[in-house]
Amino acid sequence: MATNPIRVLLAKVGLDGHDRGVKVVARALRDAGMDVIYTGLHRSPEEVVTAAVQEDVDVLGVSLLSGVQMTVFPRILKLLKERGADDMIVVAGGVMPDEDAAALREMGVAAILLQDTPPQEIVDTLRRLVEARGER
Amino acid sequence: MSRLLDEREVAALQEAVRSWEENEVKAFLARQAERRPEFFTTGDIPVKRVYTAADVADIPPEDFGLPGRYPFTRGPYPTMYRSRFWTMRQIAGFGTGEDTNRRFKFLIAQGQTGISTDFDMPTLMGYDSDHPMSEGEVGREGVAIDTLADMEALLDGIDLEKISVSMTINPTAWILLAMYVALAQRRGYDLNRLSGTIQADILKEYMAQKEFIYPIAPSVRIVRDCITYCARNMKRYNPINISGYHISEAGASPLQEAAFTLANLVAYVGEVTATGMQVDEFAPRLAFFFVSQADLFEEVAKFRALRRCYAKIMKERFGARNPESMRLRFHCQTAAATLTKPQFQVNIVRTTLQALSAVLGGCQSLHTNGYDEAFAIPTEDAMRLALRTQQVIAEESGVTNTIDPLGGSYYVEALTSEYERRIFEILDEVDRRGGTVRLIEEGWFQKQIADFAYETALRKQSGEKPVIGVNRYVDGAERHGIETHPYDPTTAERQIARTQRVRRERDRARLDALLEQLVAVARDESANIMPVTIDLVKAGATMGDIVERLKRVWGTYRENPVF
Numbered sequence: 001m002a003t004n005p006i007r008v009l010l011a012k013v014g015l016d017g018h019d020r021g022v023k024v025v026a027r028a029l030r031d032a033g034m035d036v037i038y039t040g041l042h043r044s045p046e047e048v049v050t051a052a053v054q055e056d057v058d059v060l061g062v063s064l065l066s067g068v069q070m071t072v073f074p075r076i077l078k079l080l081k082e083r084g085a086d087d088m089i090v091v092a093g094g095v096m097p098d099e100d101a102a103a104l105r106e107m108g109v110a111a112i113l114l115q116d117t118p119p120q121e122i123v124d125t126l127r128r129l130v131e132a133r134g135e136r
Numbered sequence: 137m138s139r140l141l142d143e144r145e146v147a148a149l150q151e152a153v154r155s156w157e158e159n160e161v162k163a164f165l166a167r168q169a170e171r172r173p174e175f176f177t178t179g180d181i182p183v184k185r186v187y188t189a190a191d192v193a194d195i196p197p198e199d200f201g202l203p204g205r206y207p208f209t210r211g212p213y214p215t216m217y218r219s220r221f222w223t224m225r226q227i228a229g230f231g232t233g234e235d236t237n238r239r240f241k242f243l244i245a246q247g248q249t250g251i252s253t254d255f256d257m258p259t260l261m262g263y264d265s266d267h268p269m270s271e272g273e274v275g276r277e278g279v280a281i282d283t284l285a286d287m288e289a290l291l292d293g294i295d296l297e298k299i300s301v302s303m304t305i306n307p308t309a310w311i312l313l314a315m316y317v318a319l320a321q322r323r324g325y326d327l328n329r330l331s332g333t334i335q336a337d338i339l340k341e342y343m344a345q346k347e348f349i350y351p352i353a354p355s356v357r358i359v360r361d362c363i364t365y366c367a368r369n370m371k372r373y374n375p376i377n378i379s380g381y382h383i384s385e386a387g388a389s390p391l392q393e394a395a396f397t398l399a400n401l402v403a404y405v406g407e408v409t410a411t412g413m414q415v416d417e418f419a420p421r422l423a424f425f426f427v428s429q430a431d432l433f434e435e436v437a438k439f440r441a442l443r444r445c446y447a448k449i450m451k452e453r454f455g456a457r458n459p460e461s462m463r464l465r466f467h468c469q470t471a472a473a474t475l476t477k478p479q480f481q482v483n484i485v486r487t488t489l490q491a492l493s494a495v496l497g498g499c500q501s502l503h504t505n506g507y508d509e510a511f512a513i514p515t516e517d518a519m520r521l522a523l524r525t526q527q528v529i530a531e532e533s534g535v536t537n538t539i540d541p542l543g544g545s546y547y548v549e550a551l552t553s554e555y556e557r558r559i560f561e562i563l564d565e566v567d568r569r570g571g572t573v574r575l576i577e578e579g580w581f582q583k584q585i586a587d588f589a590y591e592t593a594l595r596k597q598s599g600e601k602p603v604i605g606v607n608r609y610v611d612g613a614e615r616h617g618i619e620t621h622p623y624d625p626t627t628a629e630r631q632i633a634r635t636q637r638v639r640r641e642r643d644r645a646r647l648d649a650l651l652e653q654l655v656a657v658a659r660d661e662s663a664n665i666m667p668v669t670i671d672l673v674k675a676g677a678t679m680g681d682i683v684e685r686l687k688r689v690w691g692t693y694r695e696n697p698v699f
Contacts (some may be wrong), residue, residue: 015257015273017346020387020473023586023699024593040697041346042261044269066257067512067623071272097511097620115510116476116606118597 006130007057011039011048013076016066021093021115025061028119029126045072049079052088058130061113064094069104077108089129093117141193149190161185178431179389179438181554187546195553199444203539205459207447209440209552210540211498212463217536222494223501224526225302225467226519229254229278231627232634233289236279240294242516246523250501251294252302254278254513255312260347262308262683265631275627277513282635282680284673287315296325301332302377302467302501307349309336310358311679313365313375314669333374333423333467336362339400339572340379342695343581344386349683352573354658354690358665360407365666367418374423376404377467383581384427385473387589390438393427394555395562396581398445402563403572405454411662415454419461428494429471430486434551436542439466439497441555449563468499475510479605480618483507488525495529496542502526512620579698586699635678642676650675651685658689 010026012019019041030036037055039048052060060080064072073092080086089110092101101112111125141149175183184191201207204214213219226248228239240251255278258270264282265274274280281287291301305312313334320330338355341348348355359376366375380388380397388396401422408418426442428435446464450456470490475483484507491504504522506514514522530536542548569575576582595601602608650672657663672682 015261015263015269016277017341018386019346019697020385020586020589023697024387024590026699027586027590028593038697038699040695066273067276068272095510095512098616114477115473116478116596116603118607119593120597 006034006059006126007037007055008034008059008061008126009037009039009048009052009055009057010061010063011043011051012041012064013043013045013048013062013072014064014066014068015042016064017041018065018094019063021065022061022063024119025063025093025113025122028122032123034123034126045075045079049076049083049085052080053083053085057088058133059089059091059126061091061093064092064096067096069094069096069100073104073109074107087133089126089133091126091129140195140197141189146190146193149188153186153188153190177390177434177551178429179391179434181391181434181551181558183547187550189546191546191550192553195549199553199556200543200549204463206451206462208443208463210543212443212465212500216498216539217495217530218539221530221536222499222526223250223300224248224523224530225250225252225501225503226523227252227254227302227304227469227503228519229256230513230621231275231624232280232631233286233292235275235624235627237290237292237294239516239519243519243523244294244299246520247527248523250300250302252503253290253304255303255305256280259679260305260308262311262349262679264678264680265628265635267680270628274631276623280627280631281312281315282631282678283638283676284315284318285634285638286631287312287319291316291319296320296323296330296332303332303334306335306338306341306345306347307355308679308683309334310362310665310669311673311682313362314666314673317370317666317670318674327369327373328371330370331372331374333377334362335377335379335425337376337379337400337425339403339576340382340397342576342693343383343396343400344388344585345382346695348693348695350686350690351693352576354686355693356403356407356573357661359404360411361664361666363404363408363418363421364411364413365664366421367413372421374421375418377423377425378404379425381425381427381469383585384429384471386585387592388585389588390429390431390434391555391558391562392581392584392588394438394442394445395559397424397426398442398449398559399563399566399572399575399581401446402449402453402566405450409454415450415456416458416461419450419454419456420458420463424464424466426466426468427471428468428490428497428499430474430490432489432493432496433542433545433548435490435493436497437548437551437555439468439494439499440540440543440548440552441559442466443498444552444556445559465500467501467503468494468497469503470494470505472505472509474603475505475507476603476606477510477616479609479611480507480510480616482605483510484521484525487522488529491525491529492533492535495535496540498540508618508620511616511618515619515621579696582695583698590699638676639678647672647675647677647681650677651681654682654685655689658686
């Protein structure tokens with residue numbers, strides 16, 4: 001575990017610029033010893049998936065506060081599948097109604113980490129998800 | 137200089153406080169400790185056990201002043217809410233122009249006195265509704281505006297001389313302003329009689345909200361052009377709303393919010409005066425926008441200190457002579473980032489207290505957040521209740537009967553002066569380090585905002601910063617059972633149909649000629665971009681036509697994120 005840090009790509013997809021949450025998450029994961037790449041703002045699902053596959057990350061975290069979760073996540077999951085990377089753990093963050101969160105879990109988003117999730121809980125969740133998936 | 141107390145009286149009072157600490161306080165603490173070893177405001181300013189006249193003895197009496205008189209600590213106007221309440225201005229925006237127009241009319245019927253517009257992300261970022269980047273976002277978080285026809289639908293049947301229209305938009309603000317002007321001219325209004333505001337505060341976008349298109353220099357030039365155009369043609373219109381709100385929501389402390397906003401002010405005033413325009417020609421129409429956070433007295437002190445600092449900056453640094461150039465007026469909004477999903481009804485209480493601090497702080501207009509905004513954009517029911525909150529404060533609570541009722545509070549006055557001192561310290565540092573624009577490019581503000589945001593997240597996690605229902609008094613079995621604002625799936629289709637109709641019906645040759653003229657104006661740093669933009673929107677240009685053409689001249693901005 002110590003020799004092999006968890007690799008995470010964090011991204012903001014779409015047009016919204018709310019980056020407070022994603023930066024807090026980036027820092028919390030980094031402070032917990034993970035390798036963190038943050039793409040910056042205004043990325044397309046295609047760009048994000050390409051970067052995640054190239055960087056061979058364990059976890060792809062996408063933050064959205066613009067309400068487009070039901071457009072963006074299905075596309076990301078589909079693109080990952082097309083590239084044979086559907087074992088990548090996809091995590092969603094941001095603000096969304098309960099029913100959307102439930103629907104995203106249903107379609108394969110591993111965790112929905114919304115506003116006010118304590119940083120330690122995010123760290124623990126990612127560790128647990130990576131452990132549960134096992135070696136690739 | 138005369139003080140409230142002379143030296144002897146101060147010394148006697150300080151001696152009394154010492155004796156009280158030695159006797160009553162010490163004896164009491166021996167039986168029961170205080171809740172924590174030290175107390176701080178949300179913005180990390182130490183808070184004493186008690187404040188006395190000795191704490192305000194050093195403040196020059198003229199700094200307290202009187203409402204409507206320099207340095208305006210106690211309020212921008214001499215009668216404040218005794219004449220008229222603040223403008224109750226609930227923001228609204230979703231779907232197409234028609235959809236939002238219906239919400240506006242509902243709010244006006246509920247007693248709202250001004251309207252405020254939220255735009256969808258594509259409009260904010262300059263994409264037409266049928267651009268691939270707009271997919272899923274059309275009319276979702278705000279209203280979709282591509283062309284003048286959309287603007288006409290948005291403001292249909294609203295008397296622009298009676299209702300002031302505020303537009304929360306930044307990188308593309310000048311295009312919306314052009315549409316507003318074109319619409320007003322078409323309806324036969326005298327531009328000098330229209331009041332309203334566009335946010336157009338691009339510097340805080342690079343710092344905090346992160347809606348930008350072009351590099352900083354041409355973006356600031358556009359802001360300059362809005363200010364000078366309005367100074368000459370729209371005497372009652374606020375061409376900019378210099379905003380701390382988003383700086384705060386991005387995670388900054390209240391002190392950073394205040395100081396960084398004034399750092400942006402300094403940059404804008406410098407930019408406009410560089411054109412040769414005198415400060416008194418435009419400064420009376422500069423307007424501000426701040427958040428009201430949870431720490432009630434700190435917020436009141438922040439607003440009072442901001443007015444005092446602004447007055448001094450405009451007078452001493454920029455040589456303003458007209459008192460109206462020194463009088464800070466601000467819109468206020470309660471803090472969206474304090475809203476919680478768990479036990480969401482508690483948001484009503486939070487918002488009420490935050491609204492109270494805005495009123496005690498002397499705001500000119502106010503938006504109160506809906507209780508459901510931790511889920512989605514607000515429903516009609518949530519907005520009605522938010523508006524009623526303001527009406528109760530205005531008409532039932534009695535706090536509006538005298539001006540600046542916390543003026544003279546030892547604590548609030550001491551904190552006001554502490555804020556003033558710290559704000560000027562930060563502004564001096566910004567000057568020393570090369571100014572606002574340079575520090576934005578270096579990520580200096582962004583890093584401090586991210587640091588405080590992270591600190592806040594850790595404090596919530598440890599419970600040091602209590603959030604009721606989240607880290608205290610948690611109700612594990614909770615089911616929300618809340619009805620949120622629905623998104624109409626036909627929005628994009630309806631919106632795109634109108635945009636395409638406008639494209640079909642316009643005179644392409646005339647449009648192309650105007651776009652060429654736009655490029656020439658963009659290349660001429662001394663020209664004003666407003667007149668050609670007004671001609672363009674009248675000729676059926678879409679927002680995307682204008683924005684894309686200018687990207688070819690100016691390029692785009694991509695930030696290097698710091699965290």
